[in-house]
Amino acid sequence: MTSINKLSVGPIVGHVDEKTARIFGRSDHQALENGQPRRTFGVARIRKAGNSFRSPSVFKMNPNFDMTGIAVFQDLEPDTKYVYQIGWFFSDKELDEFKASTKWDWKDADQGEFQTASNDSQAPKQFVFGSCRYLLRLFGGSWFDNRGDKTFRSILNQIKSGHSVDKFLMLGDQIYADDLKSIGADVDVQDYCARYRDAFTQEHIKKLMSSVPTYMTLDDHEIEDNWPSRASSKDLVTKYPAAMFSYQIYQMSHSPLLSIGENGKLFGKPGCYYYAFQDGCCDFFVTDTRTERSPEEREIIGEKQMNALLGWLTNGSGRVKFVATSVPFFPDLKKHNDDKWSGYKQQRDQIINCIRDNNVQKVVFLAGDVHCSMAAELNIAEHGTAPLNIYSIISSAFFWPIIHMQKRQFVLTGSVASAADNNAYQLGAVSDVYSGDNFTRVKVSQERLEIRVYERKGILESTMTFDF
Secondary structure, three states: EOOOOOEEEEEEEEOOOOOOEEEEOOOOOOOEEEOEEOEEEEEEEEEEEOOOOOOEEEEEEEEOOEEEEEEEEEOOOOOOEEEEEEEEEEOOOOHHHHHOOOOEEEOOOEEEEEOOOOOOOOOOOOEEEOOOOOOEEOOEEEEEEEOOOOHHHHHHHHHOOOOOOOOOEOOOOOOOOOOOOOOOOOOHHHHHHHHHHHHOHHHHHHHHHHOOEEEEEOHHHHHOOOOOOOOHHHHOOOOHHHHHHHHHHHHOOOOOOOOOOOOOEEEEOOOOEEEEEEEEEEEEEEOOOOOOOOOOEEEEOHHHHHHHHHHHHHOOOEEEEEEEOOOOOOOOEEEEEOOOHHHHHHHHHHHHHHHHHHOOOOOOOOOOOOOOOOEEEEEOOOOOOOOOOOEEEEOOEEOOOOOOHHHHHHHOOOOOOOOOOOEEEEEEEEEEEOOOOOEEEEEEEOOOOEEEEOOOOEEEEEEEEEEE
């Protein structure tokens, strides 16, 4: 009988649609043979709640990717709860040599559950999102050790009390690889991977990601503060490749970016870091506003991503459109800031013009980054025409041990500027601004958007409702 070991990182439930699910895990990197990592495999099995387990699936734990691997489950049923087990083991066999008759000892395996996406475009959904969980990691240790993890404990407590979460979105700064600027900053793949292992193995975030489909995008601190504004030519060929390789391992590998082959395994490599998915009444487009930005060309996203976003906005799905972006689309800061969408007004205008010209309803921008939370609406209709609103929800930080941004730093009344007109768009209703560690719960239907901001320990701080 083959014994199955617990994962050293994970499990993380990644992209889950109506028929498939991806589960991320990492084995033990310390097991060596003749100075090389031993051949290691993952194994996972799944069952519909109340049913028996299906036959297990075996997959590689790759030493080139920090001993991680992805279990892929297919032929699932929509809007259905599943239970899974996952772990790892040593073997000298090739992947295709494992037989259905292999006996497994599952007693030490990790276990979790999740619900598949709904194929009903009218089905209401609830999701939680936020960004920026600081965990100072210097000299091989961790400071501010578990304070940030209390945010995720509060989300878990809500789930236990019956407040479901269909998706969990993490919109940047999942790690702070630069710590105190140049002091202790990560520079190679080993540093960055160690950072992710430290961040993703704390008790409550580990449990949350093992039970709720989790989607991520990066911001600057996955590389360095305000990337790429201070990047040297050396950084572009050393730090940046190391940061993005570890980002692919720990954040993108379980996203929708990679395709599932005929053998049920993921294949290929991502040619971009933006992606889309859907669930019930919701469409999501998760942008990459960090690696494609060009301050010289005044672009925060590249042409290919822009075309993909505009095509997605106008695809006529009829669902509520959520655009996830690591930096705020609006409201703007009073002080000019090239790091946000306000520093790239021509591209912001291009997106708004597309929404207005095609009368795209129910568009909501989700963002993090600014270490405070709020919600706002913006009337983008041309003068003399019927109102057309877009919406912005900002949620940050999961945990930040220093001073947070304040209401007085934002433009929260009056107009929002375009590239050509300082009074192009008119702000409507704006929520309170919460300046403290928090997360945001969004409840959405085809008729309404309900937003609730909770402080780190789960106390409700502000609410806002928009009727579409």
